[in-house]
Amino acid sequence: METRKPLLLSLIDTRGGIFLGLVAAATILVPVLALMVPANSAFALPPYLVALFGKYVCYALLAIALDLVWGYCGILSLGHGAFFALGGYAMGMYLMRQIGSRGVYANPELPDFMVFLNMKELPVTWWGFQSFPYAMLMVLLIPGLLAFVFGFLAFRSRVTGVYLSIITQAMTYALLLAFFRNDMGFGGNNGLTDFKDILGFNVQAKETRVALFMASTIALGAGYLIARAVTQSKFGKVVIAIRDAESRTRFLGYRVETYKLSVFVLSAMMAGVAGALYVPQVGIINPGEFAPANSIEAVIWVAVGGRGTLVGAALGAIIVNWGKTFFTGALPEYWLFALGALFVIVTLFLPKGVIGALDQFKARRQAAKQSGAAATAAE
């Protein structure tokens, strides 16, 4: 409080510095390895790996968003995949409109699935999505609006704990069912795919993939800094206070509902951005993204990394998904068992996640050093 550091620097502690350093390194290294190293070199990064890493980075951003509500505000959302998927759909709709007359039915206005379903004109929900800025606005607004309406009703009625978790789960399941319907006008169970280009660049091209990867890492860094700024402010202290003792916070005169709602909406928007960056890299968005299991998996990432640490959440997302890639390649039938076992092991032995275990290890070593020093001093 006495020495004034610039705002940005005051937000970054050692752990955050290491994290942002790694993110920055990835932002530089991946393009170099993918584009500048000759393809036959051992260090060359094939495009499919660039897209895979990009996917991990998007998951990491989703994990940070989830950590903001769960780790800091105590709201265990089992429906964050819904906000991720909605952001993804908004991006997917933009990408569909970019196909234009290059579709199978060569309709300049309507995406293929609409022609197939005998739709005559573009539904109102699709208006404006040919514009990139409009689509990006929707990436933030649609998840934000859903979170606002849902949160307003839930928090005002003081729904907390398990009950809240269950209704978030119901929310994503309801959306799953709704998006499966063809007459919703979002491509039914096939979802949106066959994307051609984004901002005029071919989505399949190596350069575009690298650019999307860089956009994802930059979004991850920015998302981390925003989450950090929020949690380090007095607002963030109030949010933690709500997690620890909700009624005490209320009797101090804080409007708990407003705080919860603000965090929830911010988090939903971050999840939406993550989903929007994810879709062009995987090339498809379908109702499966709303599956309750996806949201629960995201909770596991955060638990594995260590909740309430932000960096841990991102780390957990990357570790678990790397494990998933490995398992589904080597022993596909065992992945779900491995995931279940991981969750049990973390709950039993690493209640504070990987980051929490590291902290504990450091503290113990420091204590050992101090008692060692005290012993030598006593001699």
Add this chain to the structure above:
Amino acid sequence: MDIAKNSLLYLDGVSVSFDGYKALRGLSLTLAKGEMRAIIGPNGAGKTTMMDIITGKTRPDEGDVLFGGSYDLTKMDEAEIAELGIGRKFQKPTVFESHTVDDNILLALKAPRSALATLFGKPAPDTRNRIDQILETTKLKDHRFRLAADLSHGQKQWLEIGMLLAQDPKLLLVDEPVAGMTDAETAQTAELLREIAVDHSVVVVEHDMSFVRDLGVKVTVLHEGSVLAEGALDAVSADPRVIEVYLGR
């Protein structure tokens, strides 16, 4: 209505029942500005329910609850009532365990409570001084950077009282402040409360008779949801009805 106008807190004919159980039956109580009052009564007498009604946690089925002669507390929620100037200390010490002692006081300190203000606002220039002052009063200055979770039971109780002070309320409701304290801590707490009562109105709910005697204030005895007797502790404890329901057991 004159009594209501001149009082700080005015309860008249307040009744509430939970699933048919009548927790309060026509409770009436008046607290003057600047007064300190002790409330005693056996378990189930309605002490905590009364606090819940004053702070907006529970709505009464009938009766008036007025603050400062004009604010109808039955129509306001917890946050509004807290902003109005009523602070509450829980029976079980309730502090923010993963915050430091310093931050606990900071969060309680009288300042704008809106999300926008806490997100973008700057702390008032005298914030530091006010926190120091409160830590001094509650004897927690040496513990300011410790997490509240690591404090002893007594220290947590003081921290919570410190948080009430930081709120600078017009009225403090204190629920069993010395439960589970050592004798020395109890005496210190009595001193602390007397200090606070100099410029605040205080309502203390307590079981501990020697503590109530230490406070030396007017006593209200509750029994089965209404007032049984009121007056100085000696007069009240001589009342045969009080002896029968409470002291005689």
